[in-house]
Amino acid sequence: MEKGRDRFPFPYQPYDIQEQFMQSLYSALDQGKVGIFESPTGTGKSLSLICGALSWLSDYEERRRQEAAALLQEGEAALSVSTAQSSTPSSSAEPDWITDFVQKKAERDLVTKLKDELKRKKREERLEMIRNNVQLKYAMKRKSCEDDEAFKLLQLSKEDQSETQGDQEDEELIIAEYESDDESKSKSRFCGPEDDEDEELIEEHVTKIYYCSRTHSQLAQFVHEVQKSPFSKDISLVTLGSRQNLCINEEVRRLGSIQRINDRCMEMQKNKHEKQHHEEGVKRKRGPAKSVCPYNKALALQQMRDEVLGTVHDIEQLLKLGRETHSCPYYATRLAIPPAQLVVLPYQMVLHEATRKATGVQLKGQVLIIDEAHNLSDTLSCIHSAELTGTQLCRAHSQLSQYADRYKSRLKAKNLMYIKQILFVIEGLVRVLGGKVGQNPQSQTTQTGTEMLTINNFLFKAQIDNINLFKVLQKYFEKSMISRKLGGFVEKYAGSGVSLHVQSSSNKENRRTEGLNRYLQTLQTNQTDQQGSVEAEKVLSASPMMQVEGFFMALTNSNTDGRVVVHRQGSVKFLLLNPAVHFAQVLKECRAVIIAGGTMQPVSDFKQELLFSAGVGDERIAEFSCGHVIPPENILPLVLCSGPSGQELDFTFQNRDSPRMMDETGRILSNICNVVPGGVVCFFPSYEYSRQIISHWEANGALARLANKKKVTECALDSSGLTGALLFSVVGGKMSEGINFSDDLGRCVVMVGMPYPNIKSPELQEKMSYMDKHLPHSGGRSPGQALIENLCMKAVNQSIGRAIRHRGDYSSIVLCDRRYSRPATLSKLPTWIKDRTSTYTNFGPAFAALRKRVPPREFLISAC
Secondary structure, eight states: OOOOOSOOOOSSOOOHHHHHHHHHHHHHHHTTOEEEEEOOTTSOHHHHHHHHHHHHHHHHHHHHHHHHHHHHHHHHHHHHHHHHHHHSOOOSSOOHHHHHHHHHHHHHHHHHHHHHHHHHHHHHHHHHHHHTTOOOOSOOOOOOTTTOHHHHHHHTOOOOTTSOHHHHHTGGGSOOOOOTTOHHHHHHHHHOTTHHHHGGGSOOOOSOEEEEESSHHHHHHHHHHHHHSTTTTTOOEEEOOOHHHHOOOHHHHTTOSHHHHHHHHHHHHHHHHHHHHHHTTOOOOSSOOOOOOTTOOHHHHHHHHHHHHHSOOOHHHHHHHHHHHTOOHHHHHHHTTTTOSEEEEEHHHHHSHHHHHHHTOOOTTOEEEEOSGGGHHHHHHHHTOEEEEHHHHHHHHHHHHHHHHHSTTTSOHHHHHHHHHHHHHHHHHHHHHTOOTTSOGGGOOOOOSEEEEEHHHHHHHTTOTTSOHHHIIIIIIHHHOHHHHHHHHHHHHTTTTTTTOOOOSOHHHHHHTHHHHHHHHHHHHHHHHHHOHHHHHHHHHSOOHHHHHHHHHHTTSOTTTEEEEEETTTEEEEEESOTHHHHHHHHHHOSEEEEEESOOOOHHHHIIIIIGGGTOOGGGEEEEEOOOSSOGGGEEEEEESBOTTOOBOOOOTTTTTSHHHHHHHHHHHHHHHHHOOSOEEEEESOHHHHHHHHHHHHHHTHHHHHHHHSOEESOOSSGGGOTTOEEEEETTSGGGSSOOOOGGGOSEEEEESOOOOOTTOHHHHHHHHHHHHHSOOBTTBOHHHHHHHHHHHHHHHHHHTTSOOSTTOOEEEEEESGGGGSHHHHTTSOHHHHTTOEEESSHHHHHHHHHHTSOSGGGTTTTO
16 A cells, blocks of 8 residues: 655645655655656755655654554563463473573563664664754764775884884885785774774664755755755754865865865874874874874864754855864764764765765665756766876876885885786786887887777787786775875875886886887877976876776776777777666665656656666656646747748758858847847857857857847856846756756747767767667667667756746747657657647747737736
């Protein structure tokens, strides 16, 4: 029987579609479904998600409390009966040992239930204390071995008192002895023997809802909606972000790049642990005192965590709170994850397994809501893809060679062996790009073009198929943290030749890397010519081993799930073709997953590519889609098949560059600007075409004529001055997503042509080929063809949806291309737009429809 709820707490009287949304959401969560929820922007989707999901969470916790109480009563009753029977002479023929066994089992069951109930009550009391801002009395638990990178760094440092002071200063850069064949020893080494003692202090993760979206601004908007909801005083919420977003240490923030901020933060944590060990009596090696972060103190973090869980904060409020309490928002929010009921975080932190583990996110048995999920498949593919340039490869080889050469007397044999394997793999990748390592540089031939390879074929071509990349990654990169060690080495010795030349004392080694050096110099010269010497040196001075490590990780994917794209003399890229393989683990661990968006069409293709391929059965999938809350007369979608002069509108790649087509587009915009008193937003299919058509209008005077009617701009950053303007934008650009053209900012949206992706792209062709081979065909079209159409129409839907932002808003939508009139294309528009769309073969009737909507003046032009 489907469970639901009749009433939901809401800050105002909800629309009917919001009631339906919340009821469907409640049922999906209760039944552990994978829900696909579509609700147009402007219909209050965020509040519906909040109130529906938190109502379920509240009811779920209440049911658990009632069930626990009922079980406790049953246990007590069973124990009473057992005790009474044991005190009364037995009239049955059962032996005494059976009676004793039954009684002891009942006692054990009751003890277990009492312990469970005690844990639950303690957790509730702890949360109540937090909400009342009462300082917690128990000690802060030591960070887990997966989360505490700083602890790893400390444990991996060696104490070698026989070296000189200069060498001692480099101790933090030396890789500790590596035991790859003894996992238990490795685990005990990282986690420590005191884990059993700390078990009581490790907080259990309460049942929670993870909400993720694409950008920090979208997350902040969601948090503001929570603050306005009826749950704002009761819910314990924490917002997660990167160090770049949450760091308040100005010394670290000014470093700029994410990698440098992370490395500096980790270095400070290591220094902190070294200082603690020194205070505990451990002898500290000689050298100047190292800086520690003043914001990472246990008591301050503990107090800030209490504040975070007691009141709903967004990122900006967290930063302000951190400065006021002199504590680190990044680490305080991570400590707040286990007791939090609602965790708000970016896509990357939940969709990437390694990032989940590092952050402390546990999905098992929890609810995950993925908002703005229209590009979820692309997002998963991007997160798990990796790219390396030839310059990065040669830099990594150069730096690692010098690192090994400098510390070869202090590195253990196994460390040197793995370093040589990494160098060998890098040399193989360079060979694929055209650098002939080990050959006479003069004999190298230049190869051009792009090649698409399976993972296995790429490994064979690079002659590294005999290297166990999984072992190198999991057992060495991860445990030795060589990428961070090398980064510190480069940062310390930059300017002394480290980043420029491979230095080796061995003549044989010099000959072996001669071709690599020559290839590196060629790449450096090319990059300098293109970017300028200053920019080139800035790029080349950074340590690229992190990127190399990420690429190695990508190569451990299944041979069928990805491809390697080789651009000769340029770069090598891993392309993930099957995003479902990484999404499958998320779907398996979570109790329920809700995939929500303003436009999720076409749902059938979405399910096939991302859910069915991940092993989700149709019986576990729940779908919900609703219309818009605006009245039908508030929107006027038009398909234009021809322009004012009768020119057919065919913006195919072959026709769109003709002067006649560009002139006709200018006339269409001029006519629209004559009757639309508010802002007009015009979307072009690409940046290239946008530049081309605007240049054409500048030359023939059309742009000046448009400027006489409305202010013409290509920037929407200062939206306050855009009321009544003509804004040029590009589909897929910054203004097609995330920026709202509500009210007079956007009374008409014009779509010029259809933004099909570049069909000649090797990556896209390989994706189409993969889908044609592995996904079922339907509707007389191949999955690859459907992919092209869906990418186009998803981009269109995202762009045209920016104008209608609330119930009282109104706008027109003009689709300029005869291809929009095809039934198959119209079917991919959102239902609330498709049902109101009219197709016009001639411009006159379409223009009349626009003008007809102008009176009465108090309503301006109604739908346009």
